[in-house]
Amino acid sequence: MFDLKSSKWIQILANATLGLLPRSARARFGDANYLGRFVKLASWSMIAFALEKGAQTITILFLARVLGAMEYGRLTLAQGMVNSAQLFVVLGAGTILARYIPAMLDVSVKRAIEIVNLCFVLIFGTASLLLVIGITESSAIAVSILDLPAGSSLPYWVMAWIILTALNGLLLTIMLSFEKGHVTGIVSLAVAISTIAIVPLSAAKWGLHGAIITFTLTSLLRTILFVEFYFKLLRSHSVSAWIAPSRGDLPLLFSFGLPVFLSSAIWAPTMWLAQLILKEYSPDGLISVGLFGFCNNILGLVILISSITNRAALPIMSSLKTQGNRGAERRFIIPVITIQIAASLLIAAPVVIFSSTVLSIMGGEFVGGEAVLIVMAAAGIVISGQQPLINMLLVNDMALTNLMGMAIWAVILLGLTTIFVHMGALGVAYAVLASAIVKGIFVMVTTITPRAAAL
Template sequence: MNIKSVYNKIVGSGNQEKIIKGVFWSFLGTLISKGFAFLALFLVARLLTVQDYGKLGLLQSYINTFTLFSLASFGVTATKYLAVYNNEDKKKASEIFSLTRIFVFGLSTLILILSYFFNDAICEYIVGDPKLKIEVLICSAAIYFSSLNGLQVGALAGLQNFKSISIVNIVNGVLSLPLIIASAYYYGIKGVVVSLAIVNFSIWICSAFLLKKELIKNQLYFTFKNLKQHFDTLYHFSLPSFLSSIMLAPVVLICNSFLIKYNTTGYYELGIYNAAFNFSQVGTILIGVMGQVFYPMAMQNFGKNNKKFNFFNINNSYIIGIIIFLPIISLPDLFASFYGVKYENQSMYYSVMYVGLSSIVIAQRQGIARNFAAGNFMWFSVFSNLVWAVSTIFSCYLLISKGSVGRSLAFFIGYITNTLLFIPFYINKKLIEKELLLSKEHLLLVLCIIASNLVFVFIDNIFLRIIISVISLIICLMIFKVWFKNYIKNG
């Protein structure tokens, strides 16, 4: 048997081939990008004071929030409609992508101009420190290029060119690690935000070049003609998608602002929370990989009776989330020790634990979120996320006196509340099959997660907790295996 036949046997064909190739390239790029970014922020946390790390986290949430405003979910729109129409209708695919490109450029430019004129107000009311004027201005440049890059990467995902996305992510990671660490060491917060602007500019250039090649290859083009007829697409998909996704970043920014305004040690507590939250970024490495690959495929397979695809579309992120975060919620003190002595305290431990629990809930919802988009239920998604936003902000306001622990617990409460309230809707609209949500296997998984959480609360011996964590992880994987077999057999 030669190498080519072995390769064909492993990779297979059809969806299997697309998934394996997509996962490989997405994993490679995302591992380097997110992995290096996590390592950079981890080292920066050791270089800066806890208070300065809190300020840096607030600036990052400012960048993330206004990048979402600039991008306005047009990256997701490009992904969906290029995936759907690239092979069926080149003209329609070109027109919709051209429209999204014009809107993103216009919104990004508008926000860049407004951020310059309202710099003082942003520093005072959003960032909470008038001394950070220059840093906020530099962040505005990072927002501009990050938005443009987001659209281009979304288009590459729609064309299922995960190799190009991988190259963009590799450039991101390779530039980020040395630039951020060196700038933090020599210039503190200001140096880090300058590095972020340089990195975002660089990856925008890279993704623009790669996207141009891919558009030419697929015979797609930029045009100003016949764009009005696609405004209906923007209303029914882009607008609700934007309103749905925009909930997250502003809620993060609002809760961060609560922390610095209503807690006497706000920046310190925010520094603790940001360090704890960095562990959730580890999960996004693999969850983001699977999401990039499964998103365009979910657009094409929604409503079809493909049992294997349905199971893995819903549960692939959930499996990854449990593998990564089950040990973290059992051993938060062990993971916190990586940051050094200044982060070894009860606030950090419980913040890490609640962040881990929230991350598992988020991972479980990823497949449902893809089906929201595939089934054109984006206006319902807006309402769902609004419920989450209100419950999270309200919880954070009530718990803000507890600092970073209250901040992380509020997000967990928001996600759990939203999930429980919308279970009937998910099933009724066939966003998820009942067997993939309300089953004895899922109940056992939930019990394992709860038990892992209680392990830290009631058992002090770290070696015993490590053993229990490994056993729990093995049990969870066995449950997933049984769940898959029963689901396929009963189908």
């Protein structure tokens, strides 16, 4: 009987992973037993990520055709709002847990739960504030952002979607920090099946309302499953969930959480602002947003392998750095970057070749957007090989340098979007490609500076 929790398949994956590493990096890992814990966690993380992305891609392809460009544009704006606002709910709490739960577990499980509950208190406060803002400004959100009637109920569903997304991100980090990777796989499988089965049918029957409501309900399903597994985890350690947070941990919210939040809070809001500029000032308005949103999801597909493998690459690089293997992470990232760029090329090639066919399948309003799709695919190729270099900055304590690079990227993207918005979705696509190139150059230069090289 094949048991996914058994150590045999972990050992096989560990040996295979060691065999793929450069000889210099492989020698520093020692035996595969050390790598086994990482492979187990990373494998489940990649499975969960692949399930989520796969379900999202299938659903989006269907929704773009069913809703049409204008309604899909509204959905794109709602998703952008969720991705942006949930960052302001979490405020870096997820990274705090990822950083400190393993350290606290060396003391006791109770000590780890103290910092978990501190982060829950933080999210409760920020979520409550968001609800107050959402309720009082629901009409403005409906009219100004979603281009809907002032009395629409969708802003309330979007608020719920935001809070559930933030909570799910925190619960995911907790499970990974406790090395319960199989939980993320089980939850992602259940949610992926539900998303594919329910969201398209609801959108086909009730349009945009059906899509947003069922996206919110599938997020609620994810929360329920995660909470059940979390309480099961606590029961297995005979620890109460109602342990009071330690006041001594409060400084972590400012000294660690705030810088992390500032770095992570740039990407999604910047892309969302670009879409709002496109909605307000492009000749075709929401139709342009719908076309750009679809092509942006194709960009996500192009960088899919890069996104998955980066979850595995960062722990390896951190391990090499912690062990004192100076420069080993630099040698390690070369094959990682090569694999990621090669994978993105393999995905982008058929998209570019069959761009007309892909867009025609989506509906008449998407026809003629081949140039947008091609430019966004090219941007995906440029982005795909950058994350290992960014990881190198992070493991070498150069987070501020990464923050500077993100700020430069955001300024260029929004500036070029404003300049070329008269070109519609194509103008924003050019802005995405140009800003990605500049950021790539910045990251490459900073990783070969004397300081980085010395580290």
